[in-house]
Amino acid sequence: MMTKNNLLTIENLSVSYGGIKAVKGISLTVPEGEIVTLIGANGAGKSTILRTIAGLVKPESGKISYRGEDITGISTTSIVEKGITLVPEGRRVFPDLTVLENLKIGAYLRKDNLQDDINRVYKLFPRLQERSWQLAGTLSGGEQQMLAVGRALMSRPKLIMMDEPSLGLAPIIVNDIMNIITTVNKEEGMTILLVEQNANLALRIAHRGYVCETGRITMEGTGMELLNDENVKAAYLGKSKNK
Amino acid sequence: MTLSTLFQHILTGISLGGAYALIAIGYTMVYGILRLINFAHGDIFMMAGYFMIFAMVSLPWQIAIPLVCIITVILGVVIERVAYKPLRSAPRMSIMISAIAISYLLQNLATYLFTALPRAFPEIPFLKKIFQIGNVSSSLVTFITPILTIILVVGLMFLINHTKIGMAMRAVSKDFETAQLMGIRINNVISATFAIGSFLAAVGAILYFTDRMSVTPFSGMLPGLKCFVAAVLGGIGSIPGAMVGGFVIGLCETILVAMGYSTFSDAFTFTLLIIILLFRPTGLFGEKIIDKV
Numbered sequence: 001m002m003t004k005n006n007l008l009t010i011e012n013l014s015v016s017y018g019g020i021k022a023v024k025g026i027s028l029t030v031p032e033g034e035i036v037t038l039i040g041a042n043g044a045g046k047s048t049i050l051r052t053i054a055g056l057v058k059p060e061s062g063k064i065s066y067r068g069e070d071i072t073g074i075s076t077t078s079i080v081e082k083g084i085t086l087v088p089e090g091r092r093v094f095p096d097l098t099v100l101e102n103l104k105i106g107a108y109l110r111k112d113n114l115q116d117d118i119n120r121v122y123k124l125f126p127r128l129q130e131r132s133w134q135l136a137g138t139l140s141g142g143e144q145q146m147l148a149v150g151r152a153l154m155s156r157p158k159l160i161m162m163d164e165p166s167l168g169l170a171p172i173i174v175n176d177i178m179n180i181i182t183t184v185n186k187e188e189g190m191t192i193l194l195v196e197q198n199a200n201l202a203l204r205i206a207h208r209g210y211v212c213e214t215g216r217i218t219m220e221g222t223g224m225e226l227l228n229d230e231n232v233k234a235a236y237l238g239k240s241k242n243k
Numbered sequence: 244m245t246l247s248t249l250f251q252h253i254l255t256g257i258s259l260g261g262a263y264a265l266i267a268i269g270y271t272m273v274y275g276i277l278r279l280i281n282f283a284h285g286d287i288f289m290m291a292g293y294f295m296i297f298a299m300v301s302l303p304w305q306i307a308i309p310l311v312c313i314i315t316v317i318l319g320v321v322i323e324r325v326a327y328k329p330l331r332s333a334p335r336m337s338i339m340i341s342a343i344a345i346s347y348l349l350q351n352l353a354t355y356l357f358t359a360l361p362r363a364f365p366e367i368p369f370l371k372k373i374f375q376i377g378n379v380s381s382s383l384v385t386f387i388t389p390i391l392t393i394i395l396v397v398g399l400m401f402l403i404n405h406t407k408i409g410m411a412m413r414a415v416s417k418d419f420e421t422a423q424l425m426g427i428r429i430n431n432v433i434s435a436t437f438a439i440g441s442f443l444a445a446v447g448a449i450l451y452f453t454d455r456m457s458v459t460p461f462s463g464m465l466p467g468l469k470c471f472v473a474a475v476l477g478g479i480g481s482i483p484g485a486m487v488g489g490f491v492i493g494l495c496e497t498i499l500v501a502m503g504y505s506t507f508s509d510a511f512t513f514t515l516l517i518i519i520l521l522f523r524p525t526g527l528f529g530e531k532i533i534d535k536v
């Protein structure tokens with residue numbers, strides 16, 4: 001019954017920054033309708049992978065396919081048009097646009113009416129509605145993260161990639177964000193590729209997980225498998241192997 | 244100085260200031276989006292003057308003016324595509340140097356093509372009509388310039404604050420990469436910025452040269468520098484600031500000339516630049532200058 005289509009497939013992807021390899025031949029798949037997480041330490045290459053999928057960085061070699069179509073090296077605009085969106089690391093809301101304008105710009109390529117989607121985002125994040133005329137730069141970190149997620153939803157993506165949405169947020173806000181991620185996944189069948197340093201949280205909500213170390217994928221499995229793996233526990237969950 | 248001559252000078256100053264404002268906006272918009280001082284902007288303005296001379300040879304002004312605007316816009320956009328776009332990820336200094344090179348290129352090209360002798364700027368009959376309000380009389384262009392400037396600035400502000408392309412411009416000016424992630428084609432937005440700046444420079448050139456009556460290949464240098472100072476005075480990046488800066492410099496310059504200090508009128512502008520940079524580097528309306536990441 002569970003023959004899922006792969007929405008995104010990455011084969012042997014390598015990326016360099018001026019001669020220094022940041023990603024060294026990784027492969028991963030993101031099945032439609034699932035939450036897939038990519039965990040790993042600082043500098044492992046997680047952001048680079050997402051930025052390459054989004055077309056911000058050109059890969060050195062390897063192939064990225066989306067619904068069976070080769071999308072390697074195409075422009076970011078075309079990627080967004082195809083239904084892939086990235087919530088970048090550090091939120092990056094537009095500080096001198098209002099909350100509402102930030103949402104509207106998330107739907108930049110759409111020509112239809114946005115009101116339903118704006119309402120939907122406001123329903124997910126009521127705090128944004130109260131602040132709809134506020135400049136995004138004056139929002140708290142948590143609110144900015146909500147806005148960054150809401151803005152990404154506005155393009156009606158099939159695949160949302162999120163780069164460390166929990167970064168620098170209080171645990172209670174992190175929980176809210178994680179709940180929203182599960183909600184859009186469950187209720188709307190949205191596919192999510194989640195990069196996190198907070199491995200514990202990410203693996204709990206993810207169907208599948210990959211562990212990335214210095215540019216390579218070193219482990220993969222279901223969220224549960226990785227949560228219970230001794231090596232993962234030791235390296236990423238802050239639990240000693242012996243106990 | 245009688246009251247009516249004072250009014251006369253103020254009117255002349257405001258009119259000159261209007262033309263300066265239109266040019267200054269081009270500097271400020273390009274700076275806002277690329278953090279680039281487009282040194283070639285004054286020379287684009289000069290080229291617009293020549294385009295007008297040649298267009299008026301065989302065309303009526305009603306056709307010549309829009310045609311000159313279009314050609315100037317194309318020139319501005321092509322310069323960006325050829326000389327700035329390839330350097331976008333290079334260090335900021337490279338693109339500045341490229342801008343200086345384009346400035347000299349245009350001056351030399353104009354000298355080569357049109358010689359360094361001043362060419363008479365054609366008269367646009369209706370702009371030259373003498374107009375009188377009370378005791379103050381002047382040609383129509385003097386009255387029209389500031390009014391047209393304000394109308395264009397209001398239109399531009401509307402475009403930037405209330406349209407989709409304007410929102411994209413504001414986004415791109417803050418964060419290229421995230422703007423791209425929204426699906427915005429930043430190359431188009433940057434081209435649009437150069438198009439608007441060049442269009443305003445063309446309008447400014449037609450108004451300015453109608454008053455000055457001749458064009459040389461170096462006609463863009465001093466006005467260009469003054470308008471850059473106007474943009475800095477207003478707070479570089481701010482469009483209303485550039486407009487106010489343009490009016491202030493136009494007025495001060497004219498009044499100094501009227502008072503008999505014409506030798507100092509240019510020096511005044513640059514002294515002003517030094518004073519602003521020393522005491523209020525963000526200008527009158529400028530936001531804090533945050534270096535782009």
Ligand SMILES: Nc1ncnc2c1ncn2[C@@H]1O[C@H](COP(=O)(O)OP(=O)(O)OP(=O)(O)O)[C@@H](O)[C@H]1O
Nearest residue numbers: 017022040041042043044045046047048049089197
């Ligand atoms: N623009 C860049 N230029 C040069 N090197 C870069 C650039 N961006 C990233 N790198 C390098 O590539 C490697 C991978 O970086 P990346 O940002 O992908 O890591 P990450 O896994 O996202 O880390 P973090 O968890 O800290 O965000 C690092 O060694 C980093 O220094």
Ligand SMILES: [Mg+2]
Nearest residue numbers: 046047048089
């Ligand atoms: Mg990262």
